[in-house]
Amino acid sequence: MMCNAARRYLTVLMVLVLGASSVTMAVARGQTRAAGEIVICSGYGLTAITVDAAGNPVSTVHICPDMALALFTAHQAAPLVIERPEGRVSDLILVEARLPESWIPVELHARGPPRLI
Known part of the structure; x- marks a missing residue:
């Protein structure tokens, strides 16, 4: 009984x-992309x-999930x-390839299906 309740809560x-x-x-995909940045140097930094x-x-641009994988390749050498x-x-x-002298060819025998199932 307890296991079923825990399973239901976990599912929800x-x-x-x-x-x-x-x-x-979906919200991240709908954000507008910025065209650039303006850097202002003031007395406060x-x-x-x-x-x-x-x-x-x-507003500040967040990383779009569609473009997030490009960050892995951005800093490659x-x-x-x-x-x-x-x-x-x-x-x-x-040079001809030669097999060792001790190599003996093995005959392969196919096996049929089992007699009893």
Whole structure:
């Protein structure tokens, strides 16, 4: 009896968490994206004001969940540059693959279905 009640409460809790997180994701997708930032240096320090394409100030931009994965690739190191080796390849020597002397081929036998199930 206690197990059933705990299972019901846990199910309701999981449904509420799923509903709340999906609404949060939908709100994040609907936010306007900022076009830039204006940094003002005053006697109190630096202040950054986020502006839209028309130059009007907008509220602070939160990370949109659709673009959040791009943050992982934003700080990657520069791609490696593979340089061509100097010199020329004049002779190409092909080597045959050989099996060891002790190698004995094994015959494979397929097995049928079991007699009794």
